[in-house]
Amino acid sequence: MRERDEEWTGLMRSAISGDSAAYHRLLKAVTPVLRAAARRGLARAGQPLDQSEDVVQDILLAVHLKRHTWDANAPFAPWLFAIARNKLIDALRRRGRRVFVNIDDFAETLPGEPAAETAPASEVAAQLQSLPARQRDILQSIAVDSASIKDTAAKFAMSEGAVRVALHRGLASLTAKLRDQ
Amino acid sequence: METDQLIRTLAADSAQRARPVGFVLALALLAAAPLSVAIFFAELGVRPDVMTAMRNPFFDLKFAVTLALAISAIAVSLHLSRPEASLQGWTWLLLIPAGLLVAGIGSEMMMPQRLPMMTRLVGSNSRVCLIAIPLMSLPLLAAALIGLRHGAPTRPAVAGAIAGLLSAGLAATLYASHCTDDSPLFVATWYTIATALVTAIGALAGSKVLRF
Numbered sequence: 001m002r003e004r005d006e007e008w009t010g011l012m013r014s015a016i017s018g019d020s021a022a023y024h025r026l027l028k029a030v031t032p033v034l035r036a037a038a039r040r041g042l043a044r045a046g047q048p049l050d051q052s053e054d055v056v057q058d059i060l061l062a063v064h065l066k067r068h069t070w071d072a073n074a075p076f077a078p079w080l081f082a083i084a085r086n087k088l089i090d091a092l093r094r095r096g097r098r099v100f101v102n103i104d105d106f107a108e109t110l111p112g113e114p115a116a117e118t119a120p121a122s123e124v125a126a127q128l129q130s131l132p133a134r135q136r137d138i139l140q141s142i143a144v145d146s147a148s149i150k151d152t153a154a155k156f157a158m159s160e161g162a163v164r165v166a167l168h169r170g171l172a173s174l175t176a177k178l179r180d181q
Numbered sequence: 182m183e184t185d186q187l188i189r190t191l192a193a194d195s196a197q198r199a200r201p202v203g204f205v206l207a208l209a210l211l212a213a214a215p216l217s218v219a220i221f222f223a224e225l226g227v228r229p230d231v232m233t234a235m236r237n238p239f240f241d242l243k244f245a246v247t248l249a250l251a252i253s254a255i256a257v258s259l260h261l262s263r264p265e266a267s268l269q270g271w272t273w274l275l276l277i278p279a280g281l282l283v284a285g286i287g288s289e290m291m292m293p294q295r296l297p298m299m300t301r302l303v304g305s306n307s308r309v310c311l312i313a314i315p316l317m318s319l320p321l322l323a324a325a326l327i328g329l330r331h332g333a334p335t336r337p338a339v340a341g342a343i344a345g346l347l348s349a350g351l352a353a354t355l356y357a358s359h360c361t362d363d364s365p366l367f368v369a370t371w372y373t374i375a376t377a378l379v380t381a382i383g384a385l386a387g388s389k390v391l392r393f
Contacts, residue, residue, distance in 0.1 A: 015195060016198075018195075018196070020192050020195040020196065023191075023195045024188065024189070024192035028185075028188060031188065056184055057182070057184055057187050060184070060188065061187075062333070062393060066264070066332075067199075068199040068200070068201060069202060069264060069332050069333045071263065074265075079263070081265075082265035082335055083264050083333065083335075085335070086264060086335045086393075090392070121184065125182045128182065139190060142189065143182055143186040143187060144186060146189060148193070164194070164196065164197065167190070167193065171190070171191070
């Protein structure tokens with residue numbers, strides 16, 4: 001556990017100082033842990049587990065957009081879990097308002113049931129459709145077609161700087177839409 | 182979108198680095214300050230006898246109290262802008278202005294006074310105080326909330342309340358140079374009520390706008 005935390009902290013330090021490969025590795029490494037935590041949290045709240053991937057993506061976006069609030073002298077894990085807890089509570093509160101909260105349905109989705117395949121996330125994809133066309137195209141090019149910034153810039157006849165700005169704005173407004181939905 | 186795709190996208194965006202919360206908060210407060218100062222000079226202005234007043238330690242104490250409130254609230258709000266932060270170990274900072282005020286009341290009690298206690302407490306500017314401090318706070322409160330929105334406060338209402346304290350402290354510093362009531366009893370009563378009002382507004386607004 002401690003080793004893991006130190007590894008994460010080290011990766012995040014490299015990420016902050018501009019190493020995007022370290023950042024990629026870090027996000028990959030924390031995702032299964034976040035997924036397990038999200039499933040536990042949803043189960044404890046009696047919520048269907050098929051939303052866990054939406055919660056995970058929500059957490060990842062928040063981690064990304066708020067990473068400047070991490071103090072490079074502090075361990076990374078407490079910061080990460082504070083964000084994760086906040087996002088999980090947020091998700092439960094949001095879903096709590098919806099009608100399908102029915103105690104009888106939850107009995108079947110409580111733990112004990114074998115951990116199913118990761119259910120696909122749908123919320124990010126849904127909100128993606130409501131972004132301005134240019135931001136959506138750029139996000140899709142990088143996410144789905146796994147094109148680089150450079151290739152994306154060439155594809156849309158934009159400068160790399162403009163692609164970066166549009167990408168960042170797209171991620172920020174995606175996050176805002178998820179929060180306010 | 183699959184999570185792996187999202188991660189790839191986030192990594193592609195990793196070169197975008199945001200400014201520290203303190204920087205954004207300072208910038209927002211500096212941008213809003215002229216508005217509060219404009220309200221001050223348009224409606225209130227510095228009291229005419231300010232040069233003599235400055236020799237009165239109780240006049241100076243008002244600034245010590247309001248600035249202590251503003252500065253400690255800035256420190257606490259920056260702390261709370263980190264998601265893993267708790268108030269524990271930080272609340273004492275907010276007790277400094279209260280402590281100064283209590284010390285002021287104590288020393289005033291020990292001095293011979295021309296006016297009875299109730300008269301000093303009620304003063305002659307309580308209504309102006311209750312209107313002016315919240316009014317001058319509002320631009321600063323909005324700025325503080327914008328600054329903190331850049332952070333990641335996991336307790337938005339608390340962070341909003343601290344933003345309220347911060348802006349009330351700054352607004353009260355302006356107001357103190359107008360008000361002719363220097364008794365710590367007056368400050369402890371009316372400044373506190375005005376500050377509590379702004380704090381409540383801050384908590385309410387914070388619970389709405391500081392969620393991330």
